[in-house]
Amino acid sequence: MSDRHAAFHALHHAGTPLLLPNAWDHASAAALATRGYPAVGTTSLGVAAAAGLPDGAAATRAETLRLARLLRGVSTLLTVDLEAGFSDDPAEVAALAVELAGLGVVGINLEDGRSDGTLDPPALTADKVAAVKVAAPDLFVNARTDAWWLGVPDPLPQALERAGAYRAAGADGIFTPGVPDAATVGVLVAELDAPLNVLYRPGGPTVAELGRLGVARISTGSLLFRAALGAALATVDALRSADPGPAAGPDPRVGPAVPPEPPSYAEVQRLSGAVEE
Template identity: 70%
Template sequence: MNERTATFHALHRPGEPLLLPNAWDHASAAAQAARGHPAIGTTSLGVAAAVGKPDGTGATRAETLELARRLRDLPVLLTVDVEGGFSDEPAAVADHVAELAALGVVGVNLEDGRPDGSLAPPGLAAAKIGAVKAAVPGLFVNARTDAWWLGVPEPLDEALLRARAYREAGADGLFVPGAPDDSVGLLAAEAGRPLNVLYRPGGPGLAELARLGVARLSTGSLLFRAALGAALDLADAVRAGREADLPAAPSYGWVQELTRR
């Protein structure tokens, strides 16, 4: 395990959650790095939507790799959302993640949700994790289960079953987007690996999640959607001849400077 990867692993401290903002291009990643975040993730929705492709369908393998190449020189630790690995062949998934690791990526999110709205069999998802860990042992594999996201029956039981399978396959963390607040503490206690949850406006903040034993809080696609919403609001306000109630925008010079750092 190299120093950067070891540092990323060490940022996952149950009870002291790492806030992981998610970026979709160079500017959004560089801006978050400039604000002092030690690690940044990518958002698969933002990456896909920015190039006119749907999320969660395995359509952005090339774009994901190219984004990692663009971000490799930023002074930040980068973890990449690879959806389901862009293949159902564990060896192909491992090859792709090895390419990312060669660019300096320190972690990946690997999910079990499928484009048809079903969950991949636990054995297949575990095999992908195992193949990745065999190819790049030090890389942080954050195994995501969409048990709640996809509305399967008894999602807590399903998530715990998958947590065990993914842990045994070598996963370094468990990501449970959509898990209800009253299940988070149990998941943190039972997962056996650092627990990652998705930030939800109006939901628990860092202090409460720390008390529940969470190790990582991701913003997911929220920052991308908020930026898109702000752009729409501003354009609508200009068209309507009214003032838009927006946060202060970064200056031209500040954004320009991001590409020089």
């Protein structure tokens, strides 16, 4: 196992949670790397939305690969969200994983949710996990079950059954987005023989609380992408609302209530300096 792969695996066994921010393009990943995060993930929603494509519909294989190529020069460990692998053929999913590993990617997410709101048969996702681990054994495979995310009835038993199957197939970690409360998180930590990854939810348990529960990894998912969109809208709306119009002239006493100072043009230019095609 390479030093980079070993380092990423070790981050899930450090005794404190790995806070994994999720990027959607080169600039966001490079900016996060400058803040000292040891690893960055991609967000499938952000990648899809930035390309004008739907998330979770196996529509962004090319965009996902292109982003991985762009991020080769970014100084942080990278794990990539593959939705359900962009294929129902385990061999095709494994071939994609090998290609990503060749680009320096150290981990992937594989989910069992389908675009029609149902879950794949657990055996299918387990077969994908097993195929990836045979083809690219050093990759950290984070197997995601969408039992809560898709609102299936009685999700806890389904999640535990699926997680057990994915772990038996070789998954290195289990991701359970949408878990509703700290008590359920505690049950998952106690029952699963694998590092548990949860999705941070504003208003839910804090990073410190999740750490005390034994969570190994906390992802931001699409939160940062959505926050960036919200900040852009808030900034331009503040500019518009603070402008009284050409007839009245600007009021020097009134300034737009903009979000905190964004990165400068020059800073963003520097972030783009490591792009490789």
